[in-house]
Amino acid sequence: MSILVNKNSRVIVQGITGSEGSFHATQMLEYGTNIVAGVTPGKGGLSALDGAIPVYNSVEEAKEATDANVSIIFVPPAFAAEAIIEASFAGIEFIVCITEGIPVQDMVEVKKIIDLNGTRLLGPNCPGVITVDECKLGIMPGFITKKGSVGVVSKSGTLTYEAIDQLVKAGLGQTTAIGIGGDPIIGTDMKTILQLFENDPETDAVVLIGEIGGQMEIEAARWVKDNMSKPVVGFIAGQTAPPGRRMGHAGAIVSGGDDTAEAKMRILKECGISVCESVAEIGAKTKLALNNK
Amino acid sequence: MKIHEFQGKALLKKYKVPIQDGFVINCIEDAEATIKKVQDTFNTEAVVVKAQIHAGGRGKGGGVKYSPNFESAMENSKNILGMNLVTHQTGPTGQLVRKVYITEALDIKHEYYCALTLDRARGDHVFMVSTEGGMDIETVAAETPEKISKVWIDPLIGMKSFQARNLAYGLELEGAALKTAIKVFMNMYNCYHETDASMVEINPLVLTEDDKIVALDAKFNFDDNSLYRQKEISDMQDLHEEDATEVEAGKYNLNYIKLDGNVGCMVNGAGLAMATMDIIKLSGGEPANFLDVGGTANADTVKNGFKIILQDQNVKAVLINIFGGIVRCDRVATGVIQAVKELKLSVPVVVRLEGTNAIEAKKLLEDSGVSIIPAVSMKDAAEKVVKAAIG
Numbered sequence: 001m002s003i004l005v006n007k008n009s010r011v012i013v014q015g016i017t018g019s020e021g022s023f024h025a026t027q028m029l030e031y032g033t034n035i036v037a038g039v040t041p042g043k044g045g046l047s048a049l050d051g052a053i054p055v056y057n058s059v060e061e062a063k064e065a066t067d068a069n070v071s072i073i074f075v076p077p078a079f080a081a082e083a084i085i086e087a088s089f090a091g092i093e094f095i096v097c098i099t100e101g102i103p104v105q106d107m108v109e110v111k112k113i114i115d116l117n118g119t120r121l122l123g124p125n126c127p128g129v130i131t132v133d134e135c136k137l138g139i140m141p142g143f144i145t146k147k148g149s150v151g152v153v154s155k156s157g158t159l160t161y162e163a164i165d166q167l168v169k170a171g172l173g174q175t176t177a178i179g180i181g182g183d184p185i186i187g188t189d190m191k192t193i194l195q196l197f198e199n200d201p202e203t204d205a206v207v208l209i210g211e212i213g214g215q216m217e218i219e220a221a222r223w224v225k226d227n228m229s230k231p232v233v234g235f236i237a238g239q240t241a242p243p244g245r246r247m248g249h250a251g252a253i254v255s256g257g258d259d260t261a262e263a264k265m266r267i268l269k270e271c272g273i274s275v276c277e278s279v280a281e282i283g284a285k286t287k288l289a290l291n292n293k
Numbered sequence: 294m295k296i297h298e299f300q301g302k303a304l305l306k307k308y309k310v311p312i313q314d315g316f317v318i319n320c321i322e323d324a325e326a327t328i329k330k331v332q333d334t335f336n337t338e339a340v341v342v343k344a345q346i347h348a349g350g351r352g353k354g355g356g357v358k359y360s361p362n363f364e365s366a367m368e369n370s371k372n373i374l375g376m377n378l379v380t381h382q383t384g385p386t387g388q389l390v391r392k393v394y395i396t397e398a399l400d401i402k403h404e405y406y407c408a409l410t411l412d413r414a415r416g417d418h419v420f421m422v423s424t425e426g427g428m429d430i431e432t433v434a435a436e437t438p439e440k441i442s443k444v445w446i447d448p449l450i451g452m453k454s455f456q457a458r459n460l461a462y463g464l465e466l467e468g469a470a471l472k473t474a475i476k477v478f479m480n481m482y483n484c485y486h487e488t489d490a491s492m493v494e495i496n497p498l499v500l501t502e503d504d505k506i507v508a509l510d511a512k513f514n515f516d517d518n519s520l521y522r523q524k525e526i527s528d529m530q531d532l533h534e535e536d537a538t539e540v541e542a543g544k545y546n547l548n549y550i551k552l553d554g555n556v557g558c559m560v561n562g563a564g565l566a567m568a569t570m571d572i573i574k575l576s577g578g579e580p581a582n583f584l585d586v587g588g589t590a591n592a593d594t595v596k597n598g599f600k601i602i603l604q605d606q607n608v609k610a611v612l613i614n615i616f617g618g619i620v621r622c623d624r625v626a627t628g629v630i631q632a633v634k635e636l637k638l639s640v641p642v643v644v645r646l647e648g649t650n651a652i653e654a655k656k657l658l659e660d661s662g663v664s665i666i667p668a669v670s671m672k673d674a675a676e677k678v679v680k681a682a683i684g
Contacts, residue, residue, distance in 0.1 A: 027619075077518065103519035104411065105489055108448040111416045127618075139588075141618035141649060156564020158616040162671070165616070165647060182563065184413050211564055214413055237567035240574045241583070242552060261571075278575050279568040280672035 002131040002176045003151070003196040003203070004094060004122070005070060007034065009135050012062050012071040012092070014039045014083050016048045016055060021074035024098075024139055025049055028072075031136040036066040059090040072128070072137045073097040080124060081106035088119040095187070096137045097124035107185040114187060121187025127157035127179035140177065148173015150286060151197040153190055154209035155182045155216075159237060159279070163207050166283030172290070175203045182211070190220035198228050205231045205290050207282060208273070210264060212238035217264045225271035231289035234273040235282055236261045294515045296529045297345040299394045301511030305495075308484035310477050312508045315396030317345065324370040327395055328363055335397035338362055342369040345392040347534040349512070350380030356390065359398060366395065391533055399507060404497035405464050406430055406441075407478070409485045418446040418485070420478065422460045426497030452482040466500070473506040488526055489519030538604050545597040547586055554579025556682045557602035557611040557640075559595070561586050561620060569614045572671055578679035581608045588619065592628030599632050603640070610641045610682035612674055617648030626654035630661040641666060641681035645674035 011028075015021035016038025026049055029035050037056055038048045044057030056062035059071065071087040073080060073095065080099035087095045095114075102124050114121050122129060128138010132147045144161055146168045154160040160179050167174060178193055180186055190208060197203045206228075210217035217236065224232050239261040258267065268275050274289050276282050302312040314335060318327050331340050344356030351357050356378045360366035370393055379387035404426030412419040423441045425433045433440055442463025444456040457478035466474050477498070485493045492514040499509050520527040532540055542549035548563065552570075556578040560566035563585045570580035582602060586594045595613070602608055615625050629644055645668040646654045658665050666681060668674035 078521065101518045103489055103522070104491060104516045105448070105486065105519065108411065108416055108418070112447065112449045139619055144618075144648060154564070156562055158560075158562030158618065159564035159568055161616045161618055161648060162565060162568070184411065185416060209564070211567060235568070237564050237571060239571040240552070240580055241567055241570070242550065278572055278672065280572060280670060 126181030170283035
């Protein structure tokens with residue numbers, strides 16, 4: 001088991017011939033990810049990664065030829081929104097978009113379209129997902145992970161690595177580690193990932209790493225309180241972040257006032273989540289949570 | 294990215310939203326001619342003199358003055374242009390007023406509030422209006438939420454006229470004003486959508502004594518990710534309104550925000566950077582900055598990072614915290630050593646490198662002979678840098 005991806009995932013890389021795409025596709029392949037095709041418009045018929053992977057002009061074509069069900073996108077921001085829509089209409093079930101800097105108005109439209117099509121999207125502006133020893137999609141360093149029973153979900157990239165590193169040093173391995181991305185509009189939220197972990201028999205505990213801004217951690221925490229049987233350890237980054245650097249007046253009204261680190265930490269605690277005051281406590285607290293289970 | 298009121302109003306005017314119009318001066322020598330031009334063009338004796346800075350609260354801070362005649366307009370222009378305007382949004386240091394907007398004065402019957410932004414949770418745009426214009430909208434939302442009307446706009450459908458009508462009815466408008474307001478709301482949405490704005494706020498939108506609907510102010514925020522396709526908007530950026538060090542950091546592709554403490558930090562990744570600031574505070578120190586060096590931490594980024602951090606005279610020690618994923622720690626270490634040598638750093642530097650090739654990196658730092666304090670975990674690093682800052 002595990003969540004989102006596993007060794008049976010059949011993966012397309014959109015933007016495989018670009019410098020980012022080819023570099024990370026190579027690393028993913030080395031990790032053992034089952035990459036079946038690449039897509040770069042205009043380069044159909046060629047091959048990528050030293051001849052290992054066939055390249056197609058469109059996702060539709062690649063899917064037809066290889067029966068792929070997952071796609072990962074390394075496409076520049078001006079074209080990434082279309083790349084997601086293309087994969088969604090081609091019937092790809094799960095899309096991971098690494099690209100940083102996609103215009104928000106584009107993503108707002110993308111989100112509506114993938115919801116209508118029933119496609120699951122991770123990202124954009126995210127480090128991706130690793131199901132340990134089975135499938136790595138994205139830019140996370142694979143070697144820091146260790147197979148085990150802790151699920152990790154985070155808004156951030158390097159903070160996820162930090163958490164994984166602490167878990168490993170505390171003797172704890174992971175099932176799946178996921179960076180959901182920090183953009184205002186993203187495909188899959190924390191609550192959804194927690195639902196998947198709750199239903200995954202291999203996962204015994206979850207580490208949830210959030211930050212200031214938005215309401216996602218709070219929605220996730222409320223879901224945990226009502227539905228989650230497994231222990232959750234939480235950390236919120238940004239206790240010292242200066243207020244008002246992001247929020248306009250109108251935005252603050254829509255999102256309410258509970259988006260500071262203090263407010264989120266308080267609500268997480270109220271919902272029964274074991275909250276780390278310091279980032280350095282993630283490993284130890286998770287170990288404690290599993291021992292007390 | 295933010296713009297000035299006069300720029301926002303120029304955009305609204307382009308989208309056929311009626312505005313309280315005027316002209317801008319950059320130097321006091323232009324005041325006399327410009328005031329006369331405003332009086333002639335808009336057929337008015339009275340004008341309003343308005344400081345142009347990005348922060349809100351200009352009126353309360355003394356940066357907006359009604360001027361009944363030419364003499365008072367001259368007097369107010371002299372006082373406001375070049376003043377250091379302090380508002381609740383500028384902080385105690387205030388902001389120098391480099392531009393003054395001289396506009397027509399209007400007789401106001403009623404003030405309204407209207408704004409468009411993204412509702413992140415729903416993934417729709419939300420258009421809000423209120424009968425309580427000119428006030429702090431957060432107060433209205435908290436105390437009298439029934440005075441705010443909202444419609445949500447599906448981005449795949451766009452704004453429909455029934456939604457604009459519902460907003461106008463929400464403001465209890467009638468007759469010609471009702472019709473104008475409906476057009477204004479539709480045009481405002483088009484402006485918001487086509488310019489990739491993340492927020493448009495008109496506060497107040499007014500009904501004049503002669504029943505015209507006019508935008509008295511205009512506040513815009515734009516999505517930075519979209520500026521590549523919004524040349525007209527990105528050309529409006531006023532670098533004077535940004536922190537000079539933050540602008541310089543942007544040129545190096547570094548994301549920097551200055552804070553008030555004395556412990557500098559340099560980190561890869563925004564989340565880890567915030568967590569590093571937090572743990573500095575928890576260890577008894579105060580972070581001097583947020584600095585995310587991004588995915589490619591090499592010798593140049595480290596060097597540039599030091600240059601940026603050390604422009605702040607308060608910084609007494611620097612913590613470098615890099616989690617090497619794709620970034621190799623030995624390369625970062627080489628960069629740190631090179632930068633410390635070249636810049637002849639006088640402040641203590643604590644370095645914590647973890648991840649790819651961390652062991653090789655530690656050896657490089659130890660063998661380099663430069664005075665760097667190595668640390669093994671975030672807690673260790675934070676405690677060491679706080680101690681070093683105390684001296």
